[in-house]
Amino acid sequence: MGLDIAVLLSIGRHPASGRSRRAENDARALELALNLGGRIHAIHAGDPDEPALRDYLGMGLETLSVLRQPAECDVVPALVRHLTLIRPTLILTGSAAEQGPGSGMLPYLLARQLDLPLLPATAGLALNGGLLDALQALPRGRRRQLRADLPAVVTVDRAAPAARQSAYAQARRGAIDLIDMAAGPIIPADAREVAARPRPRRLKVMSAATAAERLRAATEMQAGRGKLMVDPPADEAARAILDYLVSEGILIGR
Amino acid sequence: MSGDKRPRIERRRVVSPPGTRPRRDPRAERQPLAAASAAQEPSTTGRIRRDPRAARGPAKPPAAMDQPAPKPAAQTIVVDDPACLILAVPDFEDGRLSSHDRDLLGAARMLADAGKGAVVALMPNAGKEDIATAGADRAIAADMSGYAPETKAALVLACIEALQPRHILFCETPAGGGDVGRRVAAALGEIPAPHVMRLSAGEAASRGNGGRSDYLQPPPRLLFVAAETADPPGEARREARALPVPKVAAVDLRIEDRGIAATDPNAVPLTEADFIVSAGNGVTDWPGFHEVAAALGAAEGGSRVVCDTGLLPRERQVGASGSLVEPRCYLAFGIAGAPQHLQGILRCERVLAVNTDLHAEMVKRADLAIIADAQSVMPALARLARDRRRGP
Ligand SMILES: Cc1cc2nc3c(=O)[nH]c(=O)nc-3n(C[C@H](O)[C@H](O)[C@H](O)COP(=O)(O)OP(=O)(O)OC[C@H]3O[C@@H](n4cnc5c(N)ncnc54)[C@H](O)[C@@H]3O)c2cc1C
Numbered sequence: 013m014g015l016d017i018a019v020l021l022s023i024g025r026h027p028a029s030g031r032s033r034r035a036e037n038d039a040r041a042l043e044l045a046l047n048l049g050g051r052i053h054a055i056h057a058g059d060p061d062e063p064a065l066r067d068y069l070g071m072g073l074e075t076l077s078v079l080r081q082p083a084e085c086d087v088v089p090a091l092v093r094h095l096t097l098i099r100p101t102l103i104l105t106g107s108a109a110e111q112g113p114g115s116g117m118l119p120y121l122l123a124r125q126l127d128l129p130l131l132p133a134t135a136g137l138a139l140n141g142g143l144l145d146a147l148q149a150l151p152r153g154r155r156r157q158l159r160a161d162l163p164a165v166v167t168v169d170r171a172a173p174a175a176r177q178s179a180y181a182q183a184r185r186g187a188i189d190l191i192d193m194a195a196g197p198i199i200p201a202d203a204r205e206v207a208a209r210p211r212p213r214r215l216k217v218m219s220a221a222t223a224a225e226r227l228r229a230a231t232e233m234q235a236g237r238g239k240l241m242v243d244p245p246a247d248e249a250a251r252a253i254l255d256y257l258v259s260e261g262i263l264i265g266r
Numbered sequence: 267m268s269g270d271k272r273p274r275i276e277r278r279r280v281v282s283p284p285g286t287r288p289r290r291d292p293r294a295e296r297q298p299l300a301a302a303s304a305a306q307e308p309s310t311t312g313r314i315r316r317d318p319r320a321a322r323g324p325a326k327p328p329a330a331m332d333q334p335a336p337k338p339a340a341q342t343i344v345v346d347d348p349a350c351l352i353l354a355v356p357d358f359e360d361g362r363l364s365s366h367d368r369d370l371l372g373a374a375r376m377l378a379d380a381g382k383g384a385v386v387a388l389m390p391n392a393g394k395e396d397i398a399t400a401g402a403d404r405a406i407a408a409d410m411s412g413y414a415p416e417t418k419a420a421l422v423l424a425c426i427e428a429l430q431p432r433h434i435l436f437c438e439t440p441a442g443g444g445d446v447g448r449r450v451a452a453a454l455g456e457i458p459a460p461h462v463m464r465l466s467a468g469e470a471a472s473r474g475n476g477g478r479s480d481y482l483q484p485p486p487r488l489l490f491v492a493a494e495t496a497d498p499p500g501e502a503r504r505e506a507r508a509l510p511v512p513k514v515a516a517v518d519l520r521i522e523d524r525g526i527a528a529t530d531p532n533a534v535p536l537t538e539a540d541f542i543v544s545a546g547n548g549v550t551d552w553p554g555f556h557e558v559a560a561a562l563g564a565a566e567g568g569s570r571v572v573c574d575t576g577l578l579p580r581e582r583q584v585g586a587s588g589s590l591v592e593p594r595c596y597l598a599f600g601i602a603g604a605p606q607h608l609q610g611i612l613r614c615e616r617v618l619a620v621n622t623d624l625h626a627e628m629v630k631r632a633d634l635a636i637i638a639d640a641q642s643v644m645p646a647l648a649r650l651a652r653d654r655r656r657g658p
């Protein structure tokens with residue numbers, strides 16, 4: 013079975029300079045696709061003249077298909093139509109766009125409309141016959157192993173391997189394959205956009221319902237509320253620790 | 267300080283040693299608090315005022331920890347006729363409420379209080395947590411074992427159908443609520459507020475545009491809330507009245523959970539470690555320390571003293587001048603718990619301490635403290651952990 017992998021690529025933006033560039037997680041998705049092998053359909057819906065598309069070509073693509081869409085309009089209908097035509101075995105996306113709201117809804121809307129399973133937060137992929145094995149990134153470096161039938165939609169997490177450098181010569185050589193499509197509906201901008209306000213990290217959690225409780229929490233050293241064992245035999249101590257770790261789910265997967 | 271000359275204390279009895287504060291049982295304390303609230307008088311502003319000293323109760327005799335006081339009914343806050351419902355969907359990873367989950371319940375609480383409503387929490391029926399002290403007026407306990415986002419999304423959809431909540435809140439976690447919430451949003455065809463960083467009854471601020479912008483709007487029905495957006499609810503007991511589990515539409519299960527993969531705990535930076543076993547000056551058996559950390563599959567950490575002496579590499583130092591760590595669990599062998607060290611573990615969810623000194627600060631901070639020689643506990647624990655891995 014020839015493997016057809018669609019990779020959905022959006023335009024990113026450098027957080028410091030504000031310049032357009034490839035989107036980081038979308039590039040990671042392309043990196044996973046290049047490592048799986050098979051036929052790659054790199055797809056962007058938007059402006060074919062966007063220079064940042066060359067960053068993706070520079071990763072080793074011959075062509076990148078652009079479904080021409082005006083800015084500010086919903087790209088889901090165009091993508092659904094195109095994907096229905098090419099029927100890929102696997103659809104890879106990033107997790108949230110770097111420009112605009114970046115709700116991360118696009119892969120979910122596609123999966124729903126194409127009626128495909130969706131594997132979220134993926135850090136690694138392997139094919140196992142007709143099945144897909146994915147490693148899901150959990151907080152604190154943990155990984156969950158998932159398996160699903162193909163075809164499937166997979167969203168790629170920042171824990172996936174970093175994308176390869178974009179080579180300038182390859183970026184020039186690659187071709188943009190323009191596909192004209194009817195424009196999707198305009199997305200109403202209901203929300204007011206303001207510059208992000210930094211939020212300080214919370215240092216101390218005070219869970220108190222009343223002022224008196226808060227005062228007490230603030231002025232008193234946190235007293236141990238836990239269990240105490242004094243001079244137990246070593247085996248009993250070890251057993252208590254292990255039981256605690258097991259009951260708290262700390263040892264799952266270890 | 268060494269514990270040798272201190273009076274020995276019977277296991278699990280809590281006695282206040284001379285010169286230290288009594289260890290307190292928060293549950294046992296509710297009793298005097300409830301009594302005190304009877305004496306409350308409304309102030310001129312109509313708000314109930316409390317005498318903090320009375321609320322704190324008299325100098326208490328030590329309470330035995332394993333016999334919590336019976337729950338005083340007077341303390342339970344009941345919302346009988348809510349004007350609206352707020353459905354909170356905590357992650358309940360491994361059946362536990364994370365600090366993010368508690369923040370989520372705090373956000374739900376805030377929205378409910380603003381709308382004279384009630385918080386409904388969706389929880390696994392095998393849950394080990396007391397949701398009544400986590401801000402829930404109602405609870406739906408359903409079968410949610412293992413990783414099953416498709417099932418969870420179907421369950422949430424059924425709850426929305428049955429309850430018609432004003433808002434539905436999910437933790438914005440990529441493999442947890444952020445995923446389930448987006449499945450629900452796609453099924454409903456609704457536009458959610460993602461990455462919510464600030465929330466009030468009138469406005470939700472969604473972080474977007476690559477982190478450069480906040481998008482402000484009145485809170486829509488579906489809210490994906492970041493950690494620390496709201497403070498966790500106070501510990502005041504709520505009713506957590508059980509609601510029936512709604513009938514869930516049949517789901518096509520297409521994702522198979524094949525378990526958590528084994529990973530090298532020391533390959534991730536200490537700040538991202540999930541479980542840390544840490545050594546201080548009280549550790550002398552270093553092969554034994556490495557062995558127990560490996561047997562438990564934990565990352566290694568240490569106090570400044572052991573990193574200064576080169577017994578562990580510098581990047582393993584925990585504390586104010588080392589790493590501020592936030593594992594789910596921190597197991598400290600022979601660490602005194604100097605303020606600079608405790609600063610580094612402020613955000614740890616669970617702390618275990620093995621120390622020869624009953625009065626060590628680390629022991630006070632611990633959820634489970636064992637007064638014993640680290641050199642004898644480490645090999646015993648390593649052996650048990652290896653046996654467990656090999657299976658029964
Ligand atoms: C500016 C500044 C910054 C600092 N930053 C940090 C920092 O980032 N991190 C940090 O850790 N420290 C830091 N410190 C140092 C800190 O003040 C303490 O000196 C240090 O944490 C103590 O390390 P310790 O608990 O391992 O050693 P000790 O204070 O020597 O304590 C050893 C503990 O082990 C116990 N013990 C002894 N024998 C045994 C045994 N056989 N079995 C079990 N327990 C036993 C003892 O009862 C004692 O509690 C800083 C200090 C300063 C001034």
Ligand SMILES: Nc1ncnc2c1ncn2[C@@H]1O[C@H](COP(=O)(O)O)[C@@H](O)[C@H]1O
Pocket residue numbers: 020021022035037038055056057058087104105106107108109113114115116117118119
């Ligand atoms: N215009 C687009 N063209 C192709 N793929 C897109 C486009 N917009 C978003 N995507 C994909 O969908 C993911 C999530 O985007 P979003 O839902 O807009 O936050 C991105 O990481 C991309 O993989």
